[in-house]
Amino acid sequence: MSGLLGVAVLGAGHMGADHIRRLDRRVSGARVAAVADPDTERAKEAVAGIDGVLVHAETQAALDAPGVEAVVIASPGEAHEEALLAAFARGLPVLCEKPMVPDSAGALRVVEAEAxxxxxxxxxxxMRRYDTEYRELKLLLDGGRLGRPLMLHCVHRNVSSPPDFTSAMLVNSSVSHEIDAARWLLGQELTAVTVLRPRPSGGAPAGLLDPQFVVFETDGGALVDVEVFVNCGFGYEVRCEAVCEAGSARIGEARTMTVTRAGGAGQEVPQDCLVRFADAYDREVRAWVDATRRGRVTGASAWDGYAASVVAEAGVRALETGVRTVVETAPRPAPHSPA
Structure with a gap:
């Protein structure tokens, strides 16, 4: 591919607009060729100042727009299956934001269609697979210097949840990142899940079970626990500690400027994922563009998207029943080998 990769971006909300800016300003080798969003005014605002972008209300129109050679899906999760299948039908490479498809049945249909x-x-x-600290931890664990991993302790905190956020979404939206990170870091599958529910925080909206404590078991005998707290009120925090036979390693500690004044000191705390993982998003999209221009696909696969959905569904059942729930995964079709 000699020219710029023409990309259609589906969705012009918070994440979609961020990807539009990224493709236009920070990633070489690509250009935004088309944008689709039911709110066309929002889409026009997102592409203001970018020449040659076609704005559409419908996904199909954007995929068929002149110059489109690849797709970024950043629309709401319930729209992903249709968009993925439409891209497959046109032979277009896709970078799809998580969740790939919220329900495991739909996610499996995507896997089978691609197969x-x-x-x-x-x-x-x-995107955590592209974060510097997560990549360093992955290399350390794969190298074996700390021995066999026994446990992962994870923290996932947000300032506040959106108005329509549900108790189930703490697992199938927020913890989905930890589900993928644990599978990737350990090279193991998650086989069972238990969800414990402390007394809800006074800062949580009425009826929202927040925080939650999620425990996963793996087929390699490790345990993964996740404290998820989406209305902590003070910032966006993601941490992970791997405890192994011969040592431990911890990532996610604050690496921000410390300001000292008036007899005290303080550090800035990121307020959302687009700040904390800005570099990771840049690396992810840059790697996707580079691979696509070479006719390759790398990174987390559709099977990884399915695995996250099926584990999250088991987690929601565990939340609702209070019972340890076994993860039941469909047979893995070719060409979905580990990333």
């Missing part, structure tokens, strides 16, 4: 093509087209946007 029928005989080649990968989809990369799923689990």
């Amino acid at each position: 029928r093509l005989g080649r990968r087209l989809a990369q799923i946007g689990f």
Whole structure:
């Protein structure tokens, strides 16, 4: 591919607008060719100042727009299956934000549709795989210097949740990142999940079970626990500690400027994922563009997207029943080998 990769961005909300800016300003080798969003005024605002972008209300129109060679899906999760299948039908490579598809049945349909093509087209946007600290931890664990991993302790906190956020979404939206990170870091599958529910925080909206404590078991005998707290009130925090036979390693500690004044000191706390993982998003999209221009697909696969959905569904059942729930995964079709 000699020219710039023409990309259609589906969704012009918070995440979609961020990807539009990223493709236009921070990633070489690509250009925004089209944008689709039911709110066309929002889409026009997101592409203001970018020449040659076609704005559409419908996904299909954007995919068929002149110059479109690849797709970024940043629309709401319930729209992802239709968009992925439409991209597959056109042979277009896709970077799809998580969740790939919220329900495991729909996610499996996407996996099977891609398998029928005989080649990968989809990369799923689990950006932590591109974060410097997560990559360093992955290399350390794979190198074996600390021995066999025994436990992962994870923290996932947000300032506040959106108005329509539900108790189930703490697991199937927020913790989905930890689900993928644990599978990737450990090289193990998650086989069972238990969800414990402390007394809800006074800062949580009425009826929202927040925080939650999620425990995963793996097929390698490790345990993964996640404290998820989406209305902590003070900032966005993501931390992970791997405890192994011969040592431990911890990532996610604050690496921000410390300000000292008036007899005290303080550090800035990121307020959302687009700040904390800005570099990771840049690396992810840059790697996707570079691979697509070479005719390749790398990163988290559609199977990884399915695995996150099926584990999250088991987690929601565990939340609702209070019972340890076994993860039941469909057979894995070719060409979905580990990323």
